[in-house]
Amino acid sequence: MKTVFEMTPAMREMELHYCPGCTHGIAHRLIMEVLEESGRLGDTIGVSPVGCSIVAHRYMNVDMIEAAHGRAPAVASAIKRVHPGNLVFTYQGDGDLASIGTGEIVHAAHRGEKISTFFINNAIYGMTGGQMAPTTLIGQKATTAQEGRKVEDSGMPLRVAEMLATIDGAVYVERVALNSPSNVRAAKKAIARAFEVQEKGLGFAFVELLSSCPVNWGLPPVKALEWMDEAMIPYYPLKRFKCPEEVK
Amino acid sequence: MTDKMTDKPADKMTDRKLMKGNEAMALAAIRAGCRYYFGYPITPQNEITEYMSRELPKAGGAFIQAESELASINMCYGAAAAGGRVLTSSSSPGVALMQEGLSGLANIQAPMVIINVMRAGPGIGAIQPAQADYFQATRGGGNGDYHIIVYAPESIQEAMDMMGKAYDVADEYRNPVMILADGMLGQMMEPVVVPEARKPIMGDDIAKAKPWALTGHKNKRERNAINSVWLDQYAFEEFSNELWKKYIKAEKELPEYETYNLDDADLVFTAFGTTARIVRESIDQLAKKGIKAGLIRPKTLWPFPYGAFDEIEKHAPNAKLVISAELSRGQLIQDVKLGLLGRLPVALIGRVAGILLTPDEITQEAMALYEKTGKEGK
Numbered sequence: 001m002k003t004v005f006e007m008t009p010a011m012r013e014m015e016l017h018y019c020p021g022c023t024h025g026i027a028h029r030l031i032m033e034v035l036e037e038s039g040r041l042g043d044t045i046g047v048s049p050v051g052c053s054i055v056a057h058r059y060m061n062v063d064m065i066e067a068a069h070g071r072a073p074a075v076a077s078a079i080k081r082v083h084p085g086n087l088v089f090t091y092q093g094d095g096d097l098a099s100i101g102t103g104e105i106v107h108a109a110h111r112g113e114k115i116s117t118f119f120i121n122n123a124i125y126g127m128t129g130g131q132m133a134p135t136t137l138i139g140q141k142a143t144t145a146q147e148g149r150k151v152e153d154s155g156m157p158l159r160v161a162e163m164l165a166t167i168d169g170a171v172y173v174e175r176v177a178l179n180s181p182s183n184v185r186a187a188k189k190a191i192a193r194a195f196e197v198q199e200k201g202l203g204f205a206f207v208e209l210l211s212s213c214p215v216n217w218g219l220p221p222v223k224a225l226e227w228m229d230e231a232m233i234p235y236y237p238l239k240r241f242k243c244p245e246e247v248k
Numbered sequence: 249m250t251d252k253m254t255d256k257p258a259d260k261m262t263d264r265k266l267m268k269g270n271e272a273m274a275l276a277a278i279r280a281g282c283r284y285y286f287g288y289p290i291t292p293q294n295e296i297t298e299y300m301s302r303e304l305p306k307a308g309g310a311f312i313q314a315e316s317e318l319a320s321i322n323m324c325y326g327a328a329a330a331g332g333r334v335l336t337s338s339s340s341p342g343v344a345l346m347q348e349g350l351s352g353l354a355n356i357q358a359p360m361v362i363i364n365v366m367r368a369g370p371g372i373g374a375i376q377p378a379q380a381d382y383f384q385a386t387r388g389g390g391n392g393d394y395h396i397i398v399y400a401p402e403s404i405q406e407a408m409d410m411m412g413k414a415y416d417v418a419d420e421y422r423n424p425v426m427i428l429a430d431g432m433l434g435q436m437m438e439p440v441v442v443p444e445a446r447k448p449i450m451g452d453d454i455a456k457a458k459p460w461a462l463t464g465h466k467n468k469r470e471r472n473a474i475n476s477v478w479l480d481q482y483a484f485e486e487f488s489n490e491l492w493k494k495y496i497k498a499e500k501e502l503p504e505y506e507t508y509n510l511d512d513a514d515l516v517f518t519a520f521g522t523t524a525r526i527v528r529e530s531i532d533q534l535a536k537k538g539i540k541a542g543l544i545r546p547k548t549l550w551p552f553p554y555g556a557f558d559e560i561e562k563h564a565p566n567a568k569l570v571i572s573a574e575l576s577r578g579q580l581i582q583d584v585k586l587g588l589l590g591r592l593p594v595a596l597i598g599r600v601a602g603i604l605l606t607p608d609e610i611t612q613e614a615m616a617l618y619e620k621t622g623k624e625g626k
Binding site: 060068078082086 | 310312329464473
């Protein structure tokens, strides 16, 4: 019998704690598959955020550390200085990266830190139970925006990839989505490029992954994936904003 | 500055120098094998950051000027977890911002050294010297059950010597260690003998020296996962119990103090850091006025040398009063009272807002307090 799909040794054999229909599991697996395929699992160090994915290290078979809320890029910057030969990445959600951690992500990009950041944008605070994030869409309901987000109270949703693309030190910036097989395949390629940029020492690499949060969106998993197409992608366009010649 | 200022082997003749406190502490850290520094500008400690930016790359290390104190301490968190010997420095309001990181570093049991060159507070306060971060340093400004080990040097030489010890203790206890200096110590110059250079542990040597550190598992061991969150309360309590055994050991093994003129003293001062040096001058002035005064100077503030106060009964049985002299509204005094447990009356002589105590001022106030105690005693 031919094996067409199997567990990757890059993921530890554990049941994921994420809610049904959440795309964190896909993002985890893609990052780990890329590292395994490039033979870099043994010298990669990851930094997990505060949020749903704080215990990502339970699943990812690499050395990892939990950072305080929003501080993962600062933690990763220093790890890279101590071990410049290792691959170092941060895995962060939108509360962590786009709200409390804006200073750290902007300045890691600004210094051109040779690290890779994977930014999970699901337009909501997941772990704390569905509060409004800087990325929550206009009209989208949240426990702290119960009638839907209003521009006059909370401004327009923050487009992080576009913002970071204005910074010279951020040499690779791409937004992908995890809501269809073709989008997932494109996401894996973006992740591979982000590590290649780091491997070649070109600068800071950033991949924004649009993700679903069915529980806090109040949608069944399949509808949640459809909502990403209908509402999220029109505001957060899938695009390679910047890419160095060396990895094209 | 010459290359001799960095990591060349010590030579007693050439390593005798006149140095500013801040630069001397930075040099001592490099000599102790520190190769990573992350910091943010704040007065009166900028010479440390400047020195490290210039000298660490020459010594094969790395320097980042962080975007904030939050980033500085979290860079230390990453570097320490990766097994690097790391330093940050700041001054009072900056150290306030670092408390989240210090609590986190204690929780992940990561060794590092932090220098606080204290200025006056609360708030943005003033850039002149103060000692009002005593509570922040010894009572834990961050959340949860943890301690920072705190050394309080009174001279630039002592600050340099304490730096090597701070790194040893940080590694042994796997906990942050603070050098609590003040703006006077940071800004003044004194002759010093620079400590000998130690070989830094870097690169591939880290995995051997610190098997718990993040180095990449090289497909040869289980992955190292350093966690700060606990989802199982009972496992967390067990971890906290283990952490606490370490702090109980520290309380037994680390307290340090020295006494000055304590034999037969009628009056005993306690003071730490630069204030202790001013108190010594007052003790000599008081002797001329017929009052025998002595000094207990804690060198560690946490763990506090409570046992030092038993020395009073042994060496100064006629002592009537203990005075805590400090550049604050009375913070050290709380530990003095805990050390004395009601055995003697305790009074405060303090200045705040960045104003130093003068020897004359201490002498006069001490005389008045001493006479008052005598009258009340009758």
